[in-house]
Every structure is written in C-alpha cells, then in structure tokens.
Amino acid sequence: MSTDVESEALTTALDLDRTQEPQPDPLIALAVRLLQEIGEDPNRDGLRETPERFARWWREFTDYDPGTVSTLFESTSTGQLVLVSGIQVWSLCEHHLLPFSCSITVAYRSGQRLLGLSKFARIAHQHAHRLQLQERLVADIAADVIEITGSQDVAVVGHGEHLCMTMRGIKTDARMTSTSIHGDFARTGPARDELLTFLHR
C-alpha cells in the first residue's frame, strides 16, 4: 500500500519535473522555417546553429536592460545649456525589420536637478532596443528627458542611416535627420539661438 503511494508521489514529482523543463525558444522553429522558405537547408554546415543564434540575438535585443536611467544630482547653478552629442545607437526599423544606426544629440536646460551624463546614452539605448521609427526614437528620448529632469526645454536630434534605404528599395546612401524640440528651444528667442549655435558646431 505504502509503496503505491510512494510510487504515485514519485510519478507526480517526475511529471512536475517534466513540465518545468525549459521549452525550446519558439523563435528557433521560426528561424528554421525562414531558412527553408528562402531555399536554404537548415541542416547544412554553417546553418546548423543559426536558428539558436537567431533566437538568442532577438531575445538579447528585445530584453535589453538599460540599468538605472534616472540618477540625478543636485545642481549648484541652474539655467545652463547641457548638450550631449555622439550617442551612437542601433535600432530596427519597424517597417522592414532592418537595422538603422543613429547618432543622437540630447540638449536640455538644466534646472535644480542634473541628469548623470551616462544616463542619456542609457535612455537612448533603451528606446533603440525595440522596433522603431527614427522620428519616434527621438520623441521617446525627449519625453524621458523631460520627465526625468523636470526641464521643459529639451531637444533631441537624430542623424540616422537606414539599411532599408541603402540595402533595398532605392539602394542609395542617405542620412535622415529628425528632431524633437520642446519648450523655449521650440520658440524663436535666445534659448533657441544658443541651441542652434551649439548644434552647428
């Protein structure tokens, strides 16, 4: 009798074990299917581990963790123009799932709180690690900088190069500039003049 109970308990434990086994990432099967659809043999040398790599890279890209993005310092002087340029990010165009690179410049008028310099890059990378449009990328970054710093005067400029333009379609090298400009930077006046002077340097 006790043996039956014990073996039943064991079976249940084994069943539980089986259900908890990690399932293969469904992206692997998707990659195998993709390779077959484009006339490749997923079992040939060189492609055998490609589906796993494909799945890993997609997970890495979409599960990106930017770390802390909101570390603020008390500012001793307010009203300064802070401009951080040359933040390079890679993202994926949501229309073609092809990469685009973008050089980001973030400017804001400092208030009581200053945002740590590395945080601008973290914010930019965070919004780049999803399917994006360049216009929305700069707008998302600007919205975060406004929210975190509390400053209304924020400008974000992106210069992007899109593989969906250089590799397909019109197949030409071209750069795209998009801006998201807020507060005094968006109105004619000294703040905007100062911003433009720095942006053109």
Ligand code: ZN
């Ligand atoms: Zn595209």
